[in-house]
Amino acid sequence: MRYSIISVLSQGLRGQKGWTRAWRDAEPRPQYDVVIVGGGGHGLATAYYLAKEHGISNIAVLEKSYIGSGNVGRNTTIIRSNYLHPANARFYEWSLKLWEGLEQDLNYNVMVSQRGVLNLFHSDGQRDAFARRGNAMRLNDIDAGLLDEAEVRRLLPYLDFDNARFPIRGGLLQPRGGTVRHDAVAWGYARGADRRGVDIIQNCEVTGIRIERGRVAGVETNRGFIRAGKVALCCAGNSSQVATMAGLRLPIESHVMQAFVTESVKPLVDMVVTFGAGHFYISQSNRGGLVFGGDIDGYNSYAQRGNLPTVEAVMESAMALMPGLGRLRVLRQWGGLMDMSMDGSPIIGLTPVEGIYLNAGWCYGGFKATPASGWCFAWTIARNQPHELNAPFRLDRFASGHVIDEKGAGAQPNLH
Numbered sequence: 001m002r003y004s005i006i007s008v009l010s011q012g013l014r015g016q017k018g019w020t021r022a023w024r025d026a027e028p029r030p031q032y033d034v035v036i037v038g039g040g041g042h043g044l045a046t047a048y049y050l051a052k053e054h055g056i057s058n059i060a061v062l063e064k065s066y067i068g069s070g071n072v073g074r075n076t077t078i079i080r081s082n083y084l085h086p087a088n089a090r091f092y093e094w095s096l097k098l099w100e101g102l103e104q105d106l107n108y109n110v111m112v113s114q115r116g117v118l119n120l121f122h123s124d125g126q127r128d129a130f131a132r133r134g135n136a137m138r139l140n141d142i143d144a145g146l147l148d149e150a151e152v153r154r155l156l157p158y159l160d161f162d163n164a165r166f167p168i169r170g171g172l173l174q175p176r177g178g179t180v181r182h183d184a185v186a187w188g189y190a191r192g193a194d195r196r197g198v199d200i201i202q203n204c205e206v207t208g209i210r211i212e213r214g215r216v217a218g219v220e221t222n223r224g225f226i227r228a229g230k231v232a233l234c235c236a237g238n239s240s241q242v243a244t245m246a247g248l249r250l251p252i253e254s255h256v257m258q259a260f261v262t263e264s265v266k267p268l269v270d271m272v273v274t275f276g277a278g279h280f281y282i283s284q285s286n287r288g289g290l291v292f293g294g295d296i297d298g299y300n301s302y303a304q305r306g307n308l309p310t311v312e313a314v315m316e317s318a319m320a321l322m323p324g325l326g327r328l329r330v331l332r333q334w335g336g337l338m339d340m341s342m343d344g345s346p347i348i349g350l351t352p353v354e355g356i357y358l359n360a361g362w363c364y365g366g367f368k369a370t371p372a373s374g375w376c377f378a379w380t381i382a383r384n385q386p387h388e389l390n391a392p393f394r395l396d397r398f399a400s401g402h403v404i405d406e407k408g409a410g411a412q413p414n415l416h
């Protein structure tokens with residue numbers, strides 16, 4: 001069923017009775033050309049682009065829970081491409097370009113809102129670093145503008161500019177950055193993949209990976225063995241656990257990250273704003289709630305819920321930046337599992353086991369990467385070699401020393 005203004009009007013006249021399911025609830029078959037483990041944004045996007053761009057549709061996406069139950073439905077919806085290093089800049093800019101055409105491509109309203117992303121700076125040194133980043137972005141054909149204090153005051157008059165410890169001196173703006181409705185992205189890609197013949201199988205947990213004569217043979221699941229020519233791992237916060245089933249040890253730690261939403265207020269924060277003196281960022285949802293988050297929790301965990309010390313740290317940053325927030329009630333809070341790589345950049349590529357492909361290490365920023373990640377990973381799986389956009393994100397860079405340390409923070413997940 002194609003979605004259009006005509007279909008909305010005609011369904012309205014027919015009492016909304018004629019809508020069909022957006023994707024089938026498929027049963028597992030004994031064998032596929034490609035099995036994708038993980039029905040998050042990246043797994044579903046990979047299936048979609050494999051079918052659309054490479055004509056491979058004998059694919060199963062295996063999801064241990066339901067579509068959208070992972071980080072794709074838990075993130076704070078921010079998209080941007082304001083990176084310093086060429087590898088990240090090119091990759092995330094390609095993602096932003098795909099976001100810009102995604103609704104037409106998928107025939108699905110994922111609510112792409114390019115409202116701008118503003119990174120605030122609070123000192124001369126930080127301004128210089130942001131100017132350098134902005135220049136690097138422009139050299140990579142990415143939109144960037146350096147705002148002084150007066151311009152930020154005009155845009156966001158309610159911030160605490162004269163905070164004694166963290167006075168706001170200006171900001172680096174990427175006007176094309178913004179937000180996208182996160183769970184609609186999972187649903188849109190699921191629908192697009194399903195229409196091209198992909199089986200999306202929910203409640204199907206991969207419990208083992210079978211390797212025969214050095215090459216992958218298939219996956220063991222709670223619904224039986226499924227033979228596969230190729231197995232693609234897109235398990236975000238569970239990457240290390242699943243890769244271990246194939247004998248792979250990854251340079252990744254799993255950490256919880258929390259998000260918060262306040263009660264609804266009238267339009268107030270009309271862009272995404274990040275605090276430069278602490279880990280805190282804020283935007284406003286279309287329903288009016290202020291959506292914000294901060295740093296990862298302090299220790300490794302596989303629990304999809306957060307801890308109070310981080311709640312306190314996020315609230316402190318919130319009050320330092322925007323004291324008026326203290327008048328609002330936080331309605332909801334949740335946690336998701338972040339797969340933190342040791343240089344803050346992702347891994348998309350081949351592995352030492354023939355037929356197993358890895359998509360992992362998304363840290364804080366995997367949602368905005370979803371389209372480019374799926375697009376590049378599909379290319380890599382179909383051709384058995386990386387595209388030039390994801391060639392730098394190889395797994396063996398940690399062994400060879402070719403890390404892409406965007407923040408220069410080293411192997412410290414809480415600093416990326």
Ligand SMILES: Cc1cc2nc3c(=O)[nH]c(=O)nc-3n(C[C@H](O)[C@H](O)[C@H](O)COP(=O)(O)OP(=O)(O)OC[C@H]3O[C@@H](n4cnc5c(N)ncnc54)[C@H](O)[C@@H]3O)c2cc1C
Nearest residue numbers: 038040041042064070071072076078206336365366367368
């Ligand atoms: C609170 C929070 C805020 C964030 N904010 C942003 C943001 O604003 N912008 C941004 O770009 N990024 C953000 N991120 C990061 C982003 O959400 C993730 O990097 C990205 O969603 C990860 O890729 P995914 O969508 O494929 O992951 P997921 O949706 O987590 O998909 C992985 C799937 O694998 C499944 N799985 C795991 N093990 C198995 C198994 N054995 N068998 C079968 N299935 C399995 C899981 O159930 C899960 O559904 C945020 C993350 C969190 C937690």
